[in-house]
Amino acid sequence: MDDKDLLTLFRDGRREYAYGLIVKKYSERIYWHIRKMVICHEDANDLTQNTLLKAWNALPEFREESRLYTWLYRIATNEVLTFLKRKKLRNFISLDEISKQLENALEADSWFNGDKAQKALHKAILKLPEKQRLVFNLRYFEEMKYEDMSEILNTSVGALKASYHHAHSKIEEEMKGLL
Amino acid sequence: MMENNIDNKHLKENPFSVPDGYFDQLERNVMKKVSNPKPKVFGRSGIRYALITSAAAALVFVFGTISMLKFGNESAEQAHNEIYKEYNSDAVTGSEPQKEMSELTPDEIIEYLKHNEIDVSAIGLID
Numbered sequence: 001m002d003d004k005d006l007l008t009l010f011r012d013g014r015r016e017y018a019y020g021l022i023v024k025k026y027s028e029r030i031y032w033h034i035r036k037m038v039i040c041h042e043d044a045n046d047l048t049q050n051t052l053l054k055a056w057n058a059l060p061e062f063r064e065e066s067r068l069y070t071w072l073y074r075i076a077t078n079e080v081l082t083f084l085k086r087k088k089l090r091n092f093i094s095l096d097e098i099s100k101q102l103e104n105a106l107e108a109d110s111w112f113n114g115d116k117a118q119k120a121l122h123k124a125i126l127k128l129p130e131k132q133r134l135v136f137n138l139r140y141f142e143e144m145k146y147e148d149m150s151e152i153l154n155t156s157v158g159a160l161k162a163s164y165h166h167a168h169s170k171i172e173e174e175m176k177g178l179l
Numbered sequence: 180m181m182e183n184n185i186d187n188k189h190l191k192e193n194p195f196s197v198p199d200g201y202f203d204q205l206e207r208n209v210m211k212k213v214s215n216p217k218p219k220v221f222g223r224s225g226i227r228y229a230l231i232t233s234a235a236a237a238l239v240f241v242f243g244t245i246s247m248l249k250f251g252n253e254s255a256e257q258a259h260n261e262i263y264k265e266y267n268s269d270a271v272t273g274s275e276p277q278k279e280m281s282e283l284t285p286d287e288i289i290e291y292l293k294h295n296e297i298d299v300s301a302i303g304l305i306d
């Protein structure tokens with residue numbers, strides 16, 4: 001069922017049934033989007049549930065000015081950025097330190113099954129500023145269109161392209177040192 | 180070296196994993212919360228926020244009241260003194276500034292009352 005039909009079903013009064021289908025369709029994608037940003041499975045689980053509950057509460061007001069999937073990604077992205085910001089404020093730490101914390105979490109993560117090269121790549125990604133990391137993940141792993149990313153991140157396509165290419169070069173450079 | 184090229188397809192694979200059956204459990208958890216929403220309660224941070232806000236409001240109220248009373252009285256007193264000063268000034272009375280009531284002797288008071296044709300014996304000031 002496409003998103004338009006799901007929304008029609010939701011508005012026709014079969015709310016929980018329709019939302020169940022939306023959760024089934026998008027929860028996994030949302031989880032992976034969040035997981036790559038926060039690394040830890042438990043944190044990703046909490047943030048995914050928060051995202052889906054916020055979306056449920058806000059869905060009656062959703063006016064389809066954006067597509068359902070970019071709208072869900074936007075809620076998830078805001079959850080992630082707020083989580084990272086709170087973490088920095090709570091622990092009085094800088095961007096470098098939070099990158100280091102996430103790298104340590106990656107090292108200790110029993111749910112990370114990657115090889116040496118994949119670990120080096122993910123460590124290099126963690127060194128990027130948060131928003132650049134979002135852009136890189138969406139483009140590199142999900143091969144998302146810049147137009148969709150523009151809706152999610154509220155940034156122009158040109159700026160997103162520049163950000164991605166900048167991130168790509170930085171990671172390539174970083175990988176040389178890590179491998 | 181193939182692995183060094185970040186456009187290598189192998190690097191784009193997802194190296195993370197989740198516990199078995201996790202996504203089914205996630206869906207169930209979300210739908211359970213959707214069907215039975217928890218009543219809104221203050222979390223620990225909510226309580227702290229409410230306390231800080233209440234304390235701030237109470238402080239503003241206390242300082243506001245004190246300031247109003249203090250400065251309000253001061254302004255009233257200041258205004259009274261200014262009117263009094265103005266009333267007693269040479270420009271208004273054309274005479275020496277008048278004395279405070281407490282500075283007057285009983286004779287001066289009686290003299291004043293007599294001057295204004297007030298029967299001093301009737302109000303019991305003198306025998």
